[in-house]
Amino acid sequence: MIVAEAKPLEEIADLLGEVRKILVVGCGGCVTVCLAGGEKEVGIIAAALRMMYKKNGKELETLEVTLTRQCDPEYVEMLEKYITDDVDCILSLACGVGVQFLAERYNKWVVPALNTKFAGGTIEHGVWEERCGLCGECILHKTGGICPIIRCSKSILNGPCGGSQNGRCEVNKDIPCAWQLIYDRLKALNKLELLLEIQPPKDWSKARDGGPRKVVREDVRIE
Amino acid sequence: MSWKAGSKLEKLLSQGHFVVTGEVGPPKHASPDGILRHAELLKDYVDAINLTDNQTAIVRMSSIAAGVHVLRAGCEPIIQMTVRDRNRIALQSDLLGAYSLGIRNVLCLSGDHQSFGNHPTAKNVHDVDSIQLIRIVKDLRDEKRFACGEEIKEHEPRFFIGAAANPFADPFEFRVLRLEKKINAGADFIQTQCIFDMERFERFMAMVRERGLHKKAYILAGVTPLKSARAARYMQQSVAGMIVPEEIINRMEKAKDPKAEGVAICVEQIKHLRTIEGVAGVHIMAIMWEDIIPTIVKEAGLYPRPQAE
Numbered sequence: 001m002i003v004a005e006a007k008p009l010e011e012i013a014d015l016l017g018e019v020r021k022i023l024v025v026g027c028g029g030c031v032t033v034c035l036a037g038g039e040k041e042v043g044i045i046a047a048a049l050r051m052m053y054k055k056n057g058k059e060l061e062t063l064e065v066t067l068t069r070q071c072d073p074e075y076v077e078m079l080e081k082y083i084t085d086d087v088d089c090i091l092s093l094a095c096g097v098g099v100q101f102l103a104e105r106y107n108k109w110v111v112p113a114l115n116t117k118f119a120g121g122t123i124e125h126g127v128w129e130e131r132c133g134l135c136g137e138c139i140l141h142k143t144g145g146i147c148p149i150i151r152c153s154k155s156i157l158n159g160p161c162g163g164s165q166n167g168r169c170e171v172n173k174d175i176p177c178a179w180q181l182i183y184d185r186l187k188a189l190n191k192l193e194l195l196l197e198i199q200p201p202k203d204w205s206k207a208r209d210g211g212p213r214k215v216v217r218e219d220v221r222i223e
Numbered sequence: 224m225s226w227k228a229g230s231k232l233e234k235l236l237s238q239g240h241f242v243v244t245g246e247v248g249p250p251k252h253a254s255p256d257g258i259l260r261h262a263e264l265l266k267d268y269v270d271a272i273n274l275t276d277n278q279t280a281i282v283r284m285s286s287i288a289a290g291v292h293v294l295r296a297g298c299e300p301i302i303q304m305t306v307r308d309r310n311r312i313a314l315q316s317d318l319l320g321a322y323s324l325g326i327r328n329v330l331c332l333s334g335d336h337q338s339f340g341n342h343p344t345a346k347n348v349h350d351v352d353s354i355q356l357i358r359i360v361k362d363l364r365d366e367k368r369f370a371c372g373e374e375i376k377e378h379e380p381r382f383f384i385g386a387a388a389n390p391f392a393d394p395f396e397f398r399v400l401r402l403e404k405k406i407n408a409g410a411d412f413i414q415t416q417c418i419f420d421m422e423r424f425e426r427f428m429a430m431v432r433e434r435g436l437h438k439k440a441y442i443l444a445g446v447t448p449l450k451s452a453r454a455a456r457y458m459q460q461s462v463a464g465m466i467v468p469e470e471i472i473n474r475m476e477k478a479k480d481p482k483a484e485g486v487a488i489c490v491e492q493i494k495h496l497r498t499i500e501g502v503a504g505v506h507i508m509a510i511m512w513e514d515i516i517p518t519i520v521k522e523a524g525l526y527p528r529p530q531a532e
């Protein structure tokens with residue numbers, strides 16, 4: 001899933017500035033799972049903002065809606081009835097994709113309430129870790145199912161570098177060295193010979209370096 | 224004899240001389256004076272000088288520019304090149320430029336992560352890794368083609384290609400295999416991380432000989448003179464991929480004159496390294512203490528330096 005984290009409340013208030021009525025929109029997708037922008041967080045952030053404005057002697061009205069998914073025009077459409085003239089701003093609690101889908105559809109000022117972090121998963125309650133760098137050409141079959149693109153601090157394809165020690169990355173003792181993990185895993189699977197092959201430079205044009213990407217599936221298009 | 228690059232370093236190594244290289248960190252300013260002074264000082268004591276590439280991710284004069292100053296002072300440069308800050312376009316462009324300026328040796332590295340340096344908010348590149356860079360430099364030279372496959376019609380850059388090896392990083396069993404990968408990618412010479420744990424280095428070299436790697440590339444053993452027990456402790460605890468045994472720290476702690484002891488340890492290490500089969504030379508890293516290199520070279524019995532034929 002996409003893992004995101006709420007911006008500090010003061011920052012959100014700062015971004016909103018002089019507003020009287022805002023629409024606080026949550027998302028029922030990834031950000032609900034990672035406890036950043038679901039229905040519950042919408043309620044919490046809206047209440048906290050109202051209190052904050054009140055303390056500063058200002059009135060703030062909040063409308064709260066949570067869509068099934070903000071990255072889907074079908075659901076974004078359902079917001080229409082809330083977009084009235086007196087709404088000064090939409091505060092989106094979705095990932096960056098959802099924020100943009102709202103901005104594309106409605107002629108309103110949209111403010112992001114979250115910082116979108118990475119593609120990852122839950123390690124334990126309250127802990128999420130990055131797993132995929134969205135490189136556009138997956139090579140996990142070569143590395144025992146451990147991604148060197150995003151989990152190695154230097155995206156090395158022929159690792160580990162000389163900074164790997166005691167299983168930790170040179171950058172920080174809290175980061176496991178991805179290449180130690182890859183080594184251990186391939187050793188356990190009796191496939192160490194995979195590491196002897198020199199991996200050629202990656203084709204980054206498949207990643208964001210090739211420009212904004214788009215997937216078109218003719219077989220499922222309607223028309 | 225036809226040379227790969229024809230650098231002095233290549234010639235001395237292939238003529239079987241036990242080579243000595245030194246290292247100079249380019250300055251955090253735009254004057255060449257310090258480099259010129261160091262090059263003058265080291266000229267008769269080392270066969271070539273490494274110029275670090277924004278070491279520990281701190282902005283410094285580029286290794287290529289610094290290498291040109293070293294060259295002007297009559298000394299042979301080995302420019303370090305990391306893949307942290309440049310993509311394959313910039314790397315190859317700089318290689319062409321460096322060669323045009325007379326540089327003939329390049330050491331291909333990953334580079335320290337930018338979080339260690341003075342611009343921790345910088346974006347890192349890592350378009351290619353160090354092994355891929357080695358192959359790129361080799362292909363420019365031996366295949367006369369760029370990384371994309373396009374032919375170089377004339378004046379291909381012909382570098383003597385270096386790589387780093389760290390016998391003290393993990394997983395230990397894989398370190399020799401990764402060295403082999405670097406040699407297969409095209410490394411002609413290797414400079415190791417500084418050695419303090421001699422026993423581990425000997426085990427590493429035994430594995431190197433077992434796989435015949437010392438016959439495929441020249442291995443220069445890295446050494447660093449210690450200035451104080453504190454410096455030794457710092458390296459032991461805070462430098463990733465470094466092992467400093469307790470007994471060396473003890474020796475430094477007990478010494479009346481720690482600097483002299485640091486030199487003595489370094490000289491002992493060099494004398495010992497010379498006896499290890501497959502070690503083709505030493506690389507003395509004395510950053511911020513370059514002035515001590517002549518003393519070490521003399522005391523280790525490596526002075527005067529040979530001339531390349």
Ligand code: SF4
Binds near residue numbers: 131133134135137139
């Ligand atoms: S190799 Fe690419 S697609 Fe596969 S997990 Fe890593 S970044 Fe994601």
Ligand code: SF4
Binds near residue numbers: 163164168
């Ligand atoms: S220590 Fe491991 S994870 Fe960190 S940069 Fe080196 S190879 Fe990558």
